[in-house]
Amino acid sequence: MSNKTLKLWRTFKEGWQNFRRNGWLSFATVSILTLSLFIVSLSVLLGVTTSLILDTMREKVSVNVSFNPDVTEERILEIQKELSKYGKEIASVQYVSRERALEDFLAKNNPVIAQAIEEIGENPLLASLNIKAVNPEDYPLIVEQLQKSTFQNDISRINYEENKRIFERLERINEATRKSGIAIGFSFIFIAILITFNTIRITIYSHRQEFEIMRLVGASNLYVRTPFIFEGILYGLSAAIVTIFLLFGIAYYISPLTQGAIPQGNFMNLYLQNFGFILLGLILLGMGLGVVSSAIAIRRYLKV
Amino acid sequence: MADIQPIIRFENVTKTFPHNPNVLENVSVSIMPGEFVSLVGPSGAGKSTLLKLISAEEIPTEGEVYFNERPVGKINRKHLPYYRRNIGTVFQDFKLLPQRTAFENVAYALEVDGVSTEEINAQVPEILDIVGLGDKMHKFPKQLSGGEQQRVALARALIHRPKVIIADEPTGNLDPRSTDEIIHLLLEINSFGTTILLATHNKGIVDNIGRRVIALDDGHIVSDEMHGKYVVPAPKTALKL
Numbered sequence A: 001m002s003n004k005t006l007k008l009w010r011t012f013k014e015g016w017q018n019f020r021r022n023g024w025l026s027f028a029t030v031s032i033l034t035l036s037l038f039i040v041s042l043s044v045l046l047g048v049t050t051s052l053i054l055d056t057m058r059e060k061v062s063v064n065v066s067f068n069p070d071v072t073e074e075r076i077l078e079i080q081k082e083l084s085k086y087g088k089e090i091a092s093v094q095y096v097s098r099e100r101a102l103e104d105f106l107a108k109n110n111p112v113i114a115q116a117i118e119e120i121g122e123n124p125l126l127a128s129l130n131i132k133a134v135n136p137e138d139y140p141l142i143v144e145q146l147q148k149s150t151f152q153n154d155i156s157r158i159n160y161e162e163n164k165r166i167f168e169r170l171e172r173i174n175e176a177t178r179k180s181g182i183a184i185g186f187s188f189i190f191i192a193i194l195i196t197f198n199t200i201r202i203t204i205y206s207h208r209q210e211f212e213i214m215r216l217v218g219a220s221n222l223y224v225r226t227p228f229i230f231e232g233i234l235y236g237l238s239a240a241i242v243t244i245f246l247l248f249g250i251a252y253y254i255s256p257l258t259q260g261a262i263p264q265g266n267f268m269n270l271y272l273q274n275f276g277f278i279l280l281g282l283i284l285l286g287m288g289l290g291v292v293s294s295a296i297a298i299r300r301y302l303k304v
Numbered sequence B: 001m002a003d004i005q006p007i008i009r010f011e012n013v014t015k016t017f018p019h020n021p022n023v024l025e026n027v028s029v030s031i032m033p034g035e036f037v038s039l040v041g042p043s044g045a046g047k048s049t050l051l052k053l054i055s056a057e058e059i060p061t062e063g064e065v066y067f068n069e070r071p072v073g074k075i076n077r078k079h080l081p082y083y084r085r086n087i088g089t090v091f092q093d094f095k096l097l098p099q100r101t102a103f104e105n106v107a108y109a110l111e112v113d114g115v116s117t118e119e120i121n122a123q124v125p126e127i128l129d130i131v132g133l134g135d136k137m138h139k140f141p142k143q144l145s146g147g148e149q150q151r152v153a154l155a156r157a158l159i160h161r162p163k164v165i166i167a168d169e170p171t172g173n174l175d176p177r178s179t180d181e182i183i184h185l186l187l188e189i190n191s192f193g194t195t196i197l198l199a200t201h202n203k204g205i206v207d208n209i210g211r212r213v214i215a216l217d218d219g220h221i222v223s224d225e226m227h228g229k230y231v232v233p234a235p236k237t238a239l240k241l
Helices: A003-021 A023-060 A073-084 A098-108 A111-120 A136-148 A161-206 A208-216 A221-258 A267-273 A275-301 B047-054 B077-084 B102-111 B117-130 B146-158 B176-191 B203-209
Strands: A063-067 A090-096 A128-133 A155-159 B008-017 B020-031 B036-040 B062-067 B087-091 B164-168 B195-199 B212-217 B220-225
Touching: A003 A023, A003 A221, A023 A161, A023 A221, A023 A267, A023 A275, A063 A136, A073 A090, A073 A128, A090 A098, A098 A111, A128 A136, A136 A155, A161 A208, A161 A221, A161 A275, A208 A221, A208 B077, A221 A267, A221 A275, A267 A275, B008 B047, B020 B047, B020 B062, B020 B220, B036 B047, B036 B176, B036 B203, B047 B062, B047 B164, B047 B195, B077 B087, B087 B146, B102 B117, B102 B146, B117 B146, B146 B164, B146 B176, B164 B176, B176 B195, B176 B203
Parallel strands: B036 B195, B036 B212, B087 B164, B164 B195
Antiparallel strands: A063 A128, A063 A155, A090 A128, B008 B020, B008 B062, B212 B220
């Protein structure tokens, strides 16, 4: 082992020994760091989940154009073809025949209503085109164009107004959650840095008499400082590991609430599918917080 | 005789602190290799400051301190730790690392230098044996008596085989028996050629040693005797009144 690696290994051992021998202080620091990491990662995860839920709901928003009963299927398919040309604005146009509409309707509603319809003996539903926009913001424009189109007389009803209200509300919620998510996330990261910095400062403060001794015995500044950087890394690492377990617990409890609301199925799946990424993120964030806090604290309280 | 250089030389050294002017005033003194020098004088006479100037914990306001004829004040801050390995220091309050055993305290001085673990494991017990603590290597400072703690500190000061040992009131916190043991050890170390600077209040010690005594008072050297006794400076209180 070269002189440098030997010293590096020794400063690591120093850091590990400080970490172990100051059991209570380490415990307190790791707890606070864990709390910070937990709050930050939870707000990020919940933010991601909310936006996934909103995306899923947005997917379900569409404009439904019903045609008069006398319009032939050929004509409707022609219109569908026409609309499909606007690939930039319109994502998909799906034809729903009268028979299909009835089937869907019967499947969705209870047997009493089904029976009532059977008694009428005639299919009261209209054939329609279900239009999905590439950009949800484009729906008003699409509706406007439909109303001015050459086939405006074939249209019985454009089912958008009620969708519109839901849609606008979704947009508002999405906007609000995104903004507050960012704000909350950042304030917690800020608080986390402050708390971690302060805790490590206390650790260093409790060691301050030793620095003088170390220097007098011939330790270089770097040799005195490096163990604290390693200590910071150890705090971060431990906190990341505790946090990943805490998040597992949270995932277990809130997973049923998100069943089917997000593309991943539920929150637990989302968590497990991204486990490696989350763990890596937590370790990096934890170690980053620990190291940065240590470095600042050392600079301020270790004027050697 | 002419080719022997002083190991430590003060040249017109003045040290001033913002709230404590002229702690040392125009001090010039030379110490030769292998000397055992007792530094005496009342509290605040400047003994500790003089020693700190040697270990470069303080730098002179005026004048220059030389170690082996090299100016200490010109040493780059980065190189200070390496310079300090030439000097072993012992303090009144021992300055041991409380979280480390006797062995680890001594080993630390070698670890920082990148000495191999095998060498550390060979050298540390040896030096602890010399100070008579071979059987208490793995005790923490708080498990040792004052005298034993000071012997650990002395072992640590010796581990680099320094040319100079600086002892600032090393017996200030010790009972008479421990005091005798420490002084005896210092004399023994000196007999192997190490220069010793001992600052003390203890008249009995100085008179017993019978070596060079430098007396400081109010920032000045008031006497410097090759086979000196403890000098009690004339009280100045009357003058101040």
